[in-house]
Amino acid sequence: MIKINLTAEQRTEIEKMITKDIKKNSYPEIEKICNYLNDANFIKTAEFIDTEEKVIKICLLSSKTDLIDFQKKINKAYEEDSKWKCSCLIDRTREYIKDELENLYLKFSNRNAAYNILRIMKVNVCPYCNRQYTFTIRTKTSKKIGEKIVKTDLKSRPEFDHFFPKSDYPFLALSIYNLVPSCSLCNKGKSNTPSENFLYPYEESFGDKGIHFEIQNVIGNLLKQEEIIVKLQSAKKNQDLIKQYNDSFKIESLYEQHVDYISELLYKNYIFNDEAIESIYRSYEKLFKSPSELKQLILGNYKSDNFNQRPLSKLTNDILHQLNCK
Numbered sequence: 558m559i560k561i562n563l564t565a566e567q568r569t570e571i572e573k574m575i576t577k578d579i580k581k582n583s584y585p586e587i588e589k590i591c592n593y594l595n596d597a598n599f600i601k602t603a604e605f606i607d608t609e610e611k612v613i614k615i616c617l618l619s620s621k622t623d624l625i626d627f628q629k630k631i632n633k634a635y636e637e638d639s640k641w642k643c644s645c646l647i648d649r650t651r652e653y654i655k656d657e658l659e660n661l662y663l664k665f666s667n668r669n670a671a672y673n674i675l676r677i678m679k680v681n682v683c684p685y686c687n688r689q690y691t692f693t694i695r696t697k698t699s700k701k702i703g704e705k706i707v708k709t710d711l712k713s714r715p716e717f718d719h720f721f722p723k724s725d726y727p728f729l730a731l732s733i734y735n736l737v738p739s740c741s742l743c744n745k746g747k748s749n750t751p752s753e754n755f756l757y758p759y760e761e762s763f764g765d766k767g768i769h770f771e772i773q774n775v776i777g778n779l780l781k782q783e784e785i786i787v788k789l790q791s792a793k794k795n796q797d798l799i800k801q802y803n804d805s806f807k808i809e810s811l812y813e814q815h816v817d818y819i820s821e822l823l824y825k826n827y828i829f830n831d832e833a834i835e836s837i838y839r840s841y842e843k844l845f846k847s848p849s850e851l852k853q854l855i856l857g858n859y860k861s862d863n864f865n866q867r868p869l870s871k872l873t874n875d876i877l878h879q880l881n882c883k
């Protein structure tokens with residue numbers, strides 16, 4: 558729904574960190590997978606992971622197209638390797654690759670490197686729903702209780718959704734731009750649906766597709782006579798995409814639970830009209846560059862570049878756009 562906007566500096570730092578982690582931790586184990594593939598005569602597949610450099614390259618694939626292209630190539634190699642082999646060997650090898658890489662991902666996700674990368678990404682809100690905070694913290698402390706030293710590892714982080722699921726795309730299990738920091742609800746919601754039905758958060762957003770929230774019954778709600786209805790609107794060509802987001806992430810149903818927030822926003826927008834803002838601005842001229850900056854603060858309206866810093870920022874922006882553009 559919202560884009561993860563990473564700067565060139567953030568990408569460089571993330572890539573440095575993942576490269577270091579692969580060299581130190583993952584590659585020695587990937588070498589074992591490579592040996593297994595060679596022994597089972599899956600030579601073409603093994604060629605993709607037979608050097609540290611190649612593995613790092615896979616883990617740094619940085620666009621949706623590159624991730625898909627790589628997967629196509631390795632699928633083709635696997636198919637060629639499978640020719641003339643018995644189906645039990647083909648299945649067993651596929652299962653082995655899947656289990657081993659899934660295991661490697663699990664180990665990575667528990668290491669400091671994963672936490673550090675998430676801290677650099679600074680995705681503070683789930684990009685799929687834009688509702689849940691997804692802060693990352695990890696603090697290790699030790700406390701003396703009596704004679705004993707008790708160590709605590711306090712940690713919290715978003716889940717990593719594999720945009721291209723690790724069950725179908727095992728070689729992308731550690732590719733950092735295949736990992737989307739997300740809330741657990743969305744991670745579960747997306748799990749069984751093909752990835753092509755979703756927008757790739759490192760590149761695409763609802764805004765790019767002209768998909769926006771629209772609220773119905775505005776006047777009725779201000780008069781306390783009608784319930785708010787929240788709908789996602791867009792051109793006809795995007796209706797399937799909206800349906801997919803509603804089916805997997807329950808967007809409209811969940812957003813309708815935010816009636817108190819929406820109602821408050823309607824009142825704020827009504828009360829803090831241009832005249833009221835001008836008058837407040839005159840008292841705080843030194844604090845704000847313009848009346849519109851003050852209005853943004855009062856209404857909590859974020860620009861699209863910063864949507865991933867606060868929950869409901871897309872909804873807020875769309876509602877204010879709807880109310881003030883009529």
Ligand SMILES: [Zn+2]
Pocket residue numbers: 683684685686687688689739740741742743744
């Ligand atoms: Zn979410």
